[in-house]
Amino acid sequence: MLDVTGLSKSFGGLKAVTDAHLSVSEGQIVSLIGPNGAGKTTLFALISGFLKPDEGRTNFLQTDVTGRQPHEICQLGLVRTFQVVQPFANLDVRENIAVGAHTRIANRKLALARAADVARLVGMEGTLDQPAGDLTIAGRKRLELARALATEPKLLLLDEVMAGLNATEIAELVQVVRRVRDSGVTIFLIEHVMQAVMSLSDYTYVLNQGVMIADGAPKDVTSSPEVIEAYLGHGAAERVAKMGGANA
Amino acid sequence: MKEFSHLVGWALLLIALAVVPLFVHSARWIDFLEMTLFVAVLGQGWNILAGYGGQYSFGHALFFGTGAYIQAILQVKLGFSPWVAMWFAVSGSVLVAASVGYLSFRYGLRGSYFALITLAFAEAFLVLSRSLKSITEGGNGIQVALNQDPEQAIATFQFNFAGPFLSEYGFYYTIFIILIVAFAITAWVERSRFGAQLVAVRENEDAAKALGINAFRVKMGAICLSAGITATCGVYYVQKFLFIEPGIAYGPAKSVEALFAPIIGGLGTLLGPLLGSIFIHGVGELTKATIGQALGGRPGVDLILFGTILILVLAFVPRGLVGLLQSGWARLTGGRDA
Ligand SMILES: Nc1ncnc2c1ncn2[C@@H]1O[C@H](COP(=O)(O)OP(=O)(O)O)[C@@H](O)[C@H]1O
Ligand SMILES: [Mg+2]
Numbered sequence: 167m168l169d170v171t172g173l174s175k176s177f178g179g180l181k182a183v184t185d186a187h188l189s190v191s192e193g194q195i196v197s198l199i200g201p202n203g204a205g206k207t208t209l210f211a212l213i214s215g216f217l218k219p220d221e222g223r224t225n226f227l228q229t230d231v232t233g234r235q236p237h238e239i240c241q242l243g244l245v246r247t248f249q250v251v252q253p254f255a256n257l258d259v260r261e262n263i264a265v266g267a268h269t270r271i272a273n274r275k276l277a278l279a280r281a282a283d284v285a286r287l288v289g290m291e292g293t294l295d296q297p298a299g300d301l302t303i304a305g306r307k308r309l310e311l312a313r314a315l316a317t318e319p320k321l322l323l324l325d326e327v328m329a330g331l332n333a334t335e336i337a338e339l340v341q342v343v344r345r346v347r348d349s350g351v352t353i354f355l356i357e358h359v360m361q362a363v364m365s366l367s368d369y370t371y372v373l374n375q376g377v378m379i380a381d382g383a384p385k386d387v388t389s390s391p392e393v394i395e396a397y398l399g400h401g402a403a404e405r406v407a408k409m410g411g412a413n414a
Numbered sequence: 415m416k417e418f419s420h421l422v423g424w425a426l427l428l429i430a431l432a433v434v435p436l437f438v439h440s441a442r443w444i445d446f447l448e449m450t451l452f453v454a455v456l457g458q459g460w461n462i463l464a465g466y467g468g469q470y471s472f473g474h475a476l477f478f479g480t481g482a483y484i485q486a487i488l489q490v491k492l493g494f495s496p497w498v499a500m501w502f503a504v505s506g507s508v509l510v511a512a513s514v515g516y517l518s519f520r521y522g523l524r525g526s527y528f529a530l531i532t533l534a535f536a537e538a539f540l541v542l543s544r545s546l547k548s549i550t551e552g553g554n555g556i557q558v559a560l561n562q563d564p565e566q567a568i569a570t571f572q573f574n575f576a577g578p579f580l581s582e583y584g585f586y587y588t589i590f591i592i593l594i595v596a597f598a599i600t601a602w603v604e605r606s607r608f609g610a611q612l613v614a615v616r617e618n619e620d621a622a623k624a625l626g627i628n629a630f631r632v633k634m635g636a637i638c639l640s641a642g643i644t645a646t647c648g649v650y651y652v653q654k655f656l657f658i659e660p661g662i663a664y665g666p667a668k669s670v671e672a673l674f675a676p677i678i679g680g681l682g683t684l685l686g687p688l689l690g691s692i693f694i695h696g697v698g699e700l701t702k703a704t705i706g707q708a709l710g711g712r713p714g715v716d717l718i719l720f721g722t723i724l725i726l727v728l729a730f731v732p733r734g735l736v737g738l739l740q741s742g743w744a745r746l747t748g749g750r751d752a
C-alpha cells in the first residue's frame with residue numbers, strides 16, 4: 167500500500183536520506199530501525215508531506231502523494247505521530263483526540279463520542295478529562311497514538327512511541343499496537359526498543375547514515391554483520407561472533 | 415447539566431443587558447452602556463482570530479476603519495441607503511482581511527511577524543485614507559448629513575430625531591443586537607468542527623496539519639469572520655457619530671481597544687470580551703470620578719492605569735477574569751463544575 171522509490175533529502179551539505187526504497191503491504195507491521203541520526207524521522211517527514219524530497223517518489227494506495235500537503239495525505243489515510251510529542255496542551259485528552267476524529271466527522275458531539283471510543287482502545291479512558299499538559303510521558307505517547315488513530319488511518323506511522331517508557335508500559339503499548347493492527351490498520355514504526363521490534367514486526371528496514379543497509383525478517387536483519395557494525399561500530403560483528411562462539 | 419446552567423446564565427445576562435438602559439435615564443450613562451457593548455463586540459472580533467486562533471493582530475483598526483469608511487462613503491458620495499451600505503462595508507472589510515490573510519498565511523507568517531504585518535497594513539491604510547482626498551476627504555474626514563425628519567429615522571439609520579423611545583434607546587439596542595449576533599457566531603465557533611480545528615492550530619500547528627487540518631484554510635476562515643464582526647463596529651460608529659476620519663478609523667487606538675477587553679476578560683472565551691469591557695469601562699469611570707478629579711482632570715491618567723492593569727493581569731491572571739471566576743466557582747462548589 168506504501169511504495170517509496172529513491173527518496174533523497176539533504177539539509178545544506180548533510181545528506182539525511184539517500185535513495186531510500188521501501189514498501190509496506192496492507193495488514194503488516196513493518197519497522198524501521200537504525201542508530202540515532204540515521205535519518206529515520208526525516209524519512210517519515212518526507213513520506214507524510216512535512217518535508218519535500220529532493221528526489222524520489224512516494225506512492226500511497228496507488229496514488230502519487232509526493233509533495234502533497236500533510237493534511238491531504240492524512241485525509242487519504244496516512245497519518246504520522248511525532249517522536250517529540252506535540253499535544254494540544256491546553257485541551258483535555260478527549261478534546262485532543264476529537265481533533266483527530268473531526269477529520270472524518272463534522273459533528274462535534276459525534277467526534278467527542280468517537281474520541282472516547284478511541285481512548286478506550288489505547289487504554290486512556292481514565293484520563294479523558296485531564297488536560298493534555300498534565301499527562302506523564304507514557305500518557306503523552308499514548309495520546310499521540312490515539313489522536314492519530316482517531317483520523318481513521320489506513321496506514322499509521324509511529325515514531326518511537328515506546329521511547330522513555332518503562333518495561334510494563336512498553337509491554338502494554340505492544341499489546342495496543344497489535345490490537346490496532348488487528349482492527350485493520352497497517353503500521354510502519356520507528357523503534358529503538360528491540361524487544362518491541364522483534365515481537366511486533368513482520369518485516370524490518372535498517373537505515374544508517376541516510377542509506378538503507380538491510381531489510382528482511384527482524385531476526386535475520388538483526389544478526390546481519392553489517393547491521394551490528396552500524397550499531398556498535400567497526401569490527402563489532404567479529405567480536406560478537408567470537409563471543410557467540412565462546413558462549414556456545 | 416453544565417450545558418443547561420450555562421444557558422440559564424447567558425439568558426439572565428442577556429435579559430439584564432436588555433432591560434438595564436430602561437432604568438437609566440441619563441444620556442451620559444446610556445452612552446456609557448453603548449460604549450461598553452461596542453468594545454465588547456470589537457473585542458469579540460479580535461478574540462476569534464487571536465483568542466481562539468492564536469493569530470495576534472495588532473492592526474484590527476484595518477477592519478474597523480474599512481467598514482466605517484465604506485459605510486460613510488457609499489452614503490455620502492453615492493447616496494446609498496445605510497441599510498444597503500452596511501453589507502458592502504462588511505464584505506469590503508472581509509475582502510481586505512482575505513488579502514492580508516492570504517499574504518500572511520500563505521507564506522507561513524506567525525507570531526510577531528503576523529502582528530507586524532497587520533500593524534503595517536493598518537498604518538498603510540491610515541496614510542492612504544489621508545492622501546486619497548477625492549474619495550476620503552483626507553484629514554478632514556467624512557461627515558454624514560444629519561437627518562432631522564422623524565419619519566426618516568429608520569430609513570436613514572439615525573435615531574437622534576426619532577420618536578421618544580428610539581431617540582433615547584435606538585443606538586443602545588442597535589449595538590445590543592450586533593452583540594447578540596457576534597456572540598452567537600462565537601458560540602457557534604466554540605461548538606463546531608471549525609472552532610475545534612482553529613484551537614488545534616493555535617495550540618500546535620504541525621500537530622494540527624498531521625491530523626488532517628488544512629491550517630491555511632482554517633486561519634483564512636478565522637480572519638474573515640473576525641474582520642466581518644469588527645466591520646460592524648465601524649458601521650455602528652458611523653451611524654452613531656455621523657463622522658469618520660483617518661485617525662479614528664485606522665489609528666492604533668482601535669487596534670489596542672480591540673485586544674484589551676478579551677485579554678483582561680479571558681482570551682479564547684465567549685464571555686471574556688464582555689467581562690473585560692465591563693471591567694475596563696467600570697474602572698475607567700471610577701478613576702475619572704476619583705483619581706481623575708483629585709488630579710484636576712489631567713488627561714492620560716486612565717491610560718496609565720489601564721497599562722498597569724494589563725501588566726498585572728498578564729502577570730497574575732493569564733486566563734483573565736473568566737479564569738478567575740472559574741477557579742472561584744470551582745472552590746465554591748468543591749471543584750465539581752470547573
Ligand atoms: N530540519 C533539519 N535541518 C537540518 N538538519 C536536520 C533537520 N532534521 C534532521 N536533521 C539532521 O538529519 C539527520 C537525521 O536526523 P533524523 O531524521 O532526526 O534521525 P533519526 O530520526 O534517525 O534519529 C541528523 O543528522 C539531523 O541532525
Ligand atoms: Mg528520530
